[in-house]
Amino acid sequence: MALAYLRELDNNVRFAIWRIEESAEDLISRIQLDDRERAILSRLNKGKRTLHWLATRVLLRTMLDTSGFIDCPSDENGKPFLVNFPQRISLTHSFDYAAVMMSDNGEVGIDLELVKPKIVRIADKFMKADELAAIGRDHIGKLYACWCAKEAVYKLQGNKGVSFKDNMTIRPFDFQDQGILFLELDAPHRKEPFKVYYEKFQEYMLGYVMEGGLD
Structure with a gap:
């Protein structure tokens, strides 16, 4: 497993991207699993889904600098969280990579996607006509x-x-290989603007956001 990218966004927020090069057996040898996690693994289809799940757990251990057990379940909404560490986290994966974003304070979110032309065909599914x-x-x-x-x-x-x-609207922005866009969240439980960072990573696109943004 090779570290492909690491960024310290400030003293409290960081993320890392790893290229997955190991087998599932190799990744399993680097972590401890409890009964709940073994059950999750048994339900995953063999292949990329298993590698993605395991790689995020190995990367969590690396970022937390611990050889101990990391309890990382998901809440009722499917959002992962750490039981025995105070940090807030977000996980993502796409094809040969897995990524973890971590904050010592507020919530964070990260997404990594392999860029493919097919997104043009589904743009109406996630974008408003005026966007x-x-x-x-x-x-x-x-x-x-x-x-x-x-x-x-x-x-x-x-x-x-x-x-x-x-529930989400992106304001017009000038696209660059690395930039910032502004997104308005208008959901029943939360109405708030967010400053979101995006950048090209090899043939992928990366987006990440944190509560309060960066200066």
Whole structure:
């Protein structure tokens, strides 16, 4: 497992991306599993899903700098959390990579996606018509920045039933390889603007957000 990217966003927030090169057996040898986690593993289809799940747990151990057991269940909304550590976390994976974002304070969200042209066909599923009119329907990179931003905010807020299309609006922005966009969350439980960071990572798009943003 090779560290591909590590960023310290400030003294309290950081994320890391790892390239998955090991077998499931190798990854399992690096962590401890309780009965709940063994049951989760037994339900996963063999292959990438298993590798993704295991890789995020190995990466958690690396970022927390511990050889001990890390209890990382998910709440009733599917949001992962740490039982025996105070940090807030967000997990993501895509094809050959897994990533973890971690904060000593507020909630965070991160998403990593392999960039593919097919996103143009599903843009109407997660973008409003006026959003598409503002950014351009055929701009693949920009569409992925929007998707990753919405996914990152969805993970941060942590509640099911929030719609990318109906409850999130991205303000017009100029796309760059690395930049910032602003997203308005208008959900029943929370109405708040977010500053979301996005950047190209090799052939992937990365989006991440934290409560309070960065200066």
